[in-house]
Amino acid sequence: MQRPGMKEELPKQYDHSTTEKRWYQFWLQKGYFHSQPNPQRKPYCIVIPPPNVTGALHLGHALNNTLQDILIRQKRMQGFETLWMPGTDHAGIATQAVVERRLWQEERKTRHDLGRAALVERIWKWKDEYEARILDQLKRMGCSCDWQRTRFTLDPICARAVRHSFFRLFRDGLIYRGKRLVNWDTTLQTVISDDEVFHEQVPGHFWYFRYPVLDPQPGDPPYVTVATTRPETMLGDTAVAVHPEPAAALDKAERELANRLATAPAKERPQLEAELAELRQRRSSLLPLLERLRDMARQGRKVLLPLLNRPIPLICDEWAKPEMGTGCVKITPAHDPNDYEVGLRHGLPMINILNLDGTLNANAGPFQGQSIEQARRNVVAAMEQQGLLEKVEDRLIDLAHSDRSKTPIEPMLTDQWFIRMERLAQMAMEAVQDGRIKIIPARYAKGYLDWLAEKRDWPISRQLWWGHQIPIWYCQTASDVELQRAFAGRQDICWRQDQDSGQWLICALEEDLPEDAIPGHRLRREEDVLDTWFSSALWPHSTLGWPDQTEELLYYYPTSVLVTSRDILTLWVARMVLMSLYNLGQIPFYEVYIHPKILDAYGETMSKSKGNGVDPVDVMEKFGADSLRFGLAYLTTETQDIRMRVDFECPHCGKLLEQTLDNRTLPRITCPHCGKPFATQWAEKPEDKALPRGPVVSERFELARNFCNKLWNASRFALLNLSGYCPAPVPDAELRIEDRWILSRLATVTQQVTDALAEYRFSEAARTLYEFAWDEFCSFYVEMLKSRLQEQGSRAVAQRLLAHTLDVLLRLLHPMVPFVTEEVWQRLADFAPERGIDRPERAAESIMIAPWPTADARRIDPQIEAQFARFQQVLRAVRDVRARQNVPPKRKIRFLVRCDVPTALLLEPMAEYFGPLAQAEPTGWGPDVQPPPLVATVATAGMEIFVDLAGLIDLEAEIARKKQELAKLQSLMEAKQRKLADPAFLQKAPAAVVQQHRQSLQSLQEQYDALQRWLTQHAQMPS
């Protein structure tokens, strides 16, 4: 394919809209993104953290993928065989929930109305739509993924890896089925993992219930009081617990409190003292009762569970804390995690009172069929009616909610599948502990290790329809012999007896089993699907073709780095590590880079549901993809999250309106500037949707947009001045000071950027390039080339240097701003197809595949850089005087520099640049210059600059200013002198530092003297 056509004229402003699509197509058609195993090169591979197909990408994804593309593009230029594996995640619960919600909103249907197959079909449609949108977003950002390899966690390749992993785990006894108390989401009707639960404080109550004592003996209390925040659970109570050693427990609590009090800061003391007093009070009032109850429990006494009139035992268990509540605790093993443990310890019945939809079941007796809320009210009312409600307290309750449906979690006893973590977690910990996997920044390793150290078994079954169905078939009736006969010689089938139910659990590797796989018996397939993280955990190797030993797997694995944000370090990263170690005996990646999170102006993470999410496409349409990318890289520092104020942009008048907590979820907003309404992402009603949409953008991308424009214009200057360019080596002898300076700086910057990217210091790389390109290349070098390009004699060399410097700069910038650099690269090729000042070579047909620059250490010249800094100092001083004295811009001024001979020798060759850069003309430099009578002076270290201001100067103002400066210098000098008079400093500080301070004082003294001279001289002059 030919290079796509470019408009001949160069617009003054860089127009991203006309270039981005063109070059992306060009790259695609050239096949640059595609990677094949190539033994001649080293591999570099990143697997994308697959975005959920739940919805479109927001700025957090944009950041994640920008950083990956920067790494990938740089490594590609560095000559690695570079593969960026793209794909998306089916995100089981989240996606099904979104589709179900929409089904309900639009058609008032539940998933049961539709049935499994139809619902799954709908979700596939949703997936197709959003996957396309997501991939399009990535492409617009310029991501150089190998699209030919795009995967989806439910596609056949991933599904095969899931089946193989499950089969191996099951065969090895690492997967089991068991009754467990799980987090039940009554809305979605599925179990969710602890990690999908969030806690929220809600106002609630503390109800005190009385349970009558059965057959009270003399001295027994008539009833036992227990407190609860969930009254309805009493229907499932199977015991009341009291501490076995209440006195000892109270002593211990008291000791602990006293210890805390001893070390507590004054502020917390009153609080602690109050607690201590209360504890002592409680001891005297409650202890006899608790000890009595303890004795009763030991005797096997019972209480009567009201409403259901079920006798339940009093038991002794340490879970009942005498210092809390009433000192006694009701035990509901089937609906509370702690009670469940108690139930296991005491062999208590576990009575489930809930149906899957959150209504009460037959075990709830008269409350059957009621919702939890109804039952709660009715239970309380009934207890009150029977005189068994002692009191009610208001209280804030930390309630567990489902992250997916936002409904309160009900702990529920159900059959679930688990993975034993003991061994797997250990392996995953060791991989990080022994340094095989490096987590960057290192502080995140702790969270990873702590989480794994708990080694809690991983619940992997979900009662969903969208996902990988668990490849298990149940058979109740067959015998072991029949199984062996039916599956004789089949390596791909294994089975085990379920401990609880006694039925066979049969696992099949790749083929699904028919109902009649065992003659004379019926098999029933497990309906549950696997937790989404199960397939995500396989992502690095499943996408490369495992379980087959594909060429790709052998070549690219382990992958180079995983780039992600900290919140899924455990959920995803840890699980990838352990599954990879289990399946392949290899780590999945060498490094894990954790990048910052993007927060809104209020410090909240961005999410679509909050309404503060920003579509990167909005940002790109306004600022361009390069600006999005550069802006994000510029903000990616090691410690800070990225806080970003976002604004609505009115589609009518273009003005910005800050997004606030109040307006961010409105479906339509009326622009306060022009009074016209526009739609937001929340628009659903037809009349809202018909309005033009107001995109959400952030002014934090302006810096990057301006930078791209600056780069564009510097390039534009180059292109306008390269006609007649002729490549040739430039010998050192032909280099001028400014050339040696820019080449030295270029080499330094090359090294700095290369190092920064190697260590994931994106912000530093971006800042280094920003400053070099703007403050050095544009502000000085290009300015100084202007006159050289005008003159025939110097033009050719100047062109070679210009082309070369721009060429290197473009390559260094390309990973961050791929589009504008390619646009310039291509145009540059028209004038200067061969570039370089040592040995000019033909430039690559695309900057994407041009070699990454290497720092030429030979060019680094600190002396020249220091000398050039001198020149800049003089220039700044002259400009300063001009501005201060309000010298009209076109008026030329003259100046002298009093300095030593070496400095004068340096300044000499720069003389001609003071004209174009400062409208100034040097009339002499050296130790013996004679300043004219009326001058403005600037004294800097080692130099005194006199600007001739005859007829221009505002003497009064200048004198006032000088006096101020004098005072400032004086205080600086005094501080210095004090320091240099301090024997401790002289004795202990390194000699070099002392010397530095001496020089510094001397220089201050010179400046001071110069000012003094000027003041004495001008004080007598008539103004």
Next chain:
RNA sequence: GGGCGAUUAGCUCAGUUGGUCAGAGCGCCACGCUUACAACGUGGAGGUCGCAGGUUCGAUCCCUGCAUCGCCCACCA
């Protein structure tokens, strides 16, 4: 309760193996459309680097405590 991070100019944030590094962008002020760029140029104002101690010849940087904010994990009948 445990852990992690932050606190620097009006705003958003860099920075430091502890010694002229107190910086950038935006905003503000003054002057300029000078033949790459007003999305620009030149110059300027603006900060006892959260507070209090400590270590050190020397602390914005290291240590301790405190305050405020954010995040993660655990947990409260």
